Amino acid sequence: MTNASFAAIGIQEDLVARLSEFGITAPSPVQEQTIPLLLEGRDVLAASQTGTGKTLAYLLPLLQGINPEQRVMQKLVLAPTQELAMQILREAERYGDHRGIKVMGLIGGAAIKRQIDKLREHPQLVIGTPGRIRELIGLRKLKMHEVTTIVIDEADQMFQLSGAGEVAKIVSSALRTRQLIMLSATIGPETKALAAREMKNPAEVGIDPGVMTAQSLEHHYVVAEERNKMDMLRRVIRHYNPERAIVFVNATEDIAEVQAKLNHLGLSAAALYGDADKVTRSNVLAKFRSGKFRVLVASDVAARGLDIENLTLVVSYDPAFDSEHYVHRAGRTGRMGKRGLSVTIVTEQQTFIMRKFARELDIQLEERAMSAGKARPADEVRRPAGSSRGSGGTDGPRRESAAPGSSKPVRTAAVQPDAPGARPAAARQGLMGSPSAGGEVRREPHHGAGQTAGGRSPAAPAGKARISSSEREKNRKNKGAPKWLKDKTPRGDGQ
Numbered sequence: 001m002t003n004a005s006f007a008a009i010g011i012q013e014d015l016v017a018r019l020s021e022f023g024i025t026a027p028s029p030v031q032e033q034t035i036p037l038l039l040e041g042r043d044v045l046a047a048s049q050t051g052t053g054k055t056l057a058y059l060l061p062l063l064q065g066i067n068p069e070q071r072v073m074q075k076l077v078l079a080p081t082q083e084l085a086m087q088i089l090r091e092a093e094r095y096g097d098h099r100g101i102k103v104m105g106l107i108g109g110a111a112i113k114r115q116i117d118k119l120r121e122h123p124q125l126v127i128g129t130p131g132r133i134r135e136l137i138g139l140r141k142l143k144m145h146e147v148t149t150i151v152i153d154e155a156d157q158m159f160q161l162s163g164a165g166e167v168a169k170i171v172s173s174a175l176r177t178r179q180l181i182m183l184s185a186t187i188g189p190e191t192k193a194l195a196a197r198e199m200k201n202p203a204e205v206g207i208d209p210g211v212m213t214a215q216s217l218e219h220h221y222v223v224a225e226e227r228n229k230m231d232m233l234r235r236v237i238r239h240y241n242p243e244r245a246i247v248f249v250n251a252t253e254d255i256a257e258v259q260a261k262l263n264h265l266g267l268s269a270a271a272l273y274g275d276a277d278k279v280t281r282s283n284v285l286a287k288f289r290s291g292k293f294r295v296l297v298a299s300d301v302a303a304r305g306l307d308i309e310n311l312t313l314v315v316s317y318d319p320a321f322d323s324e325h326y327v328h329r330a331g332r333t334g335r336m337g338k339r340g341l342s343v344t345i346v347t348e349q350q351t352f353i354m355r356k357f358a359r360e361l362d363i364q365l366e367e368r369a370m371s372a373g374k375a376r377p378a379d380e381v382r383r384p385a386g387s388s389r390g391s392g393g394t395d396g397p398r399r400e401s402a403a404p405g406s407s408k409p410v411r412t413a414a415v416q417p418d419a420p421g422a423r424p425a426a427a428r429q430g431l432m433g434s435p436s437a438g439g440e441v442r443r444e445p446h447h448g449a450g451q452t453a454g455g456r457s458p459a460a461p462a463g464k465a466r467i468s469s470s471e472r473e474k475n476r477k478n479k480g481a482p483k484w485l486k487d488k489t490p491r492g493d494g495q
Contacts, residue, residue, distance in 0.1 A: 028053035046205040071122035072146040155184040217334035221344040242313035250318035268293040274301035316344040
C-alpha cells in the first residue's frame, strides 16, 4: 500500500488539521492499514513493532466515532501499565479536546473515591488499567452497556500482568455487538485465544515476524565477564554519548545498585520500579524527559510502553528473558522512523541468547568490541590480533589486553571474546593459571595446554614447592574479588 494522506483513508478534516499542527502529515504503514478497517467497524488484530504509531492508528477512529452530545461512556481503552495509560490519555486529550470530547483515565494506585466522583462528569472515552476498570465495573460505577468499541493495547503484556481472565471479564461485560481491537508488538497464544473467542471475523494487520522491530533500529551486543559488566556499561554509555538512555535490569533488587554505581561514575541516573506509585512514576519520568538526569534504570514492567522523545540508546544490562521482551526493550528507541540503537551486555556463556534472538526475530544482532575507546565489529578487532600471533606485535587490538594505565594483563575476552591472540599473549607473560588471581597466578601450576615437549608443565615442580595449600585456597577464593584487591601484592606463605 502506498503512503496515502490521512484524508484519503477516511480521517475527517478537523483531525487532519490537528495532526498537522503536531507535524504529522502522512500516516505510517500500520495506520494506513488499520484506520480504514476500524472506520468500517471491523474487529482488528494488529501486530506491529513498537514505535510505529499504533496509538494513533486506533485513537483517531475512536475520536471520530464519538458523539460529544451523548454523555455516556462510548469507547474504552485498556493498557497494561499506568504510564502507558497516561500516555494514551495525553494523546486523546491532544486530539479530542477541540471536539468537546471528555476523556478520563482510570488507573490503579489512584484514589478510587475520587475516580468515582469524576465519573459523574460522564466521560465519553475512558482509558485505564484492567484491575481498576474491573473493580469499578464490579462496584456498578462504570456502565458498559453503551460501549461500542473496546481497545486492548499491548495485549501480550496485558495478559502477562493481569491474566487473560481479567480482560475477558471486562470484554464480556459489554454488548456482543461491540467492536473489539487488539494491538501488540507480538501476538502470543493467549491473545490469539481471546481473539478467536470474542472477535467476529477479525481483520489481521501486519502479522509478520520479520518486521517485529523497527527498520531504523540497530542491534548490537558486547561481551564482558560478570564482574566487569558495570565497567562495560560505563564504556558503552560514554562511547555512544546519548542525550538520554534507558538501562534494563532483570532483577528488581539490582536496580538500586546499578543506579548508585552509575551516579558514582558521574553518569546521572534515576531508578523506575514497577511497583512505584503514580506520583513517584510521574516525577521520575518528568525529570527524565526534561533532562534532569541522563540514564533511567528500570525493569521490563516499569518501562513497558514508555514513549520518550529523543531516546537514542537502550542498554540491556542483563539479556532480555525472551525475544518478546527484547522487542519491547528495543522498541523504546527508533520510534516513528527515527534511528535508534539497542545494546545488550552478555557474558561469553550468554552469547547463544543473542544468536537465538537474531534467528527468532530475523534481525542483524551484531557483536561489538570496545577497542581504543570505540565500538568496532568484533571480527575486525580480532583479526589483527590473530595475524600477529607469536610475533609480539603491538597493534591497537593487542594493547586492549592490558588495563588502561596498568602493565598488568587482564582477560581479553571481557572486551573482545574468543580473541585468537589471547592465550599466546598470556603465555608470553608467564601466566600459567587463572588470570583472575592477579599477580599470584605466576606461581600456580598450569594443566593441559602450554606443556613442554616432555609433557610436563614447566611451572609444576616449582609451584608445588613454593605454594602452600592455604595460599592456593586463598587464590581460589580471590577469583571473584575486585581488581584492586587482586592486584595487591600478597603477603602469604612462601613470600
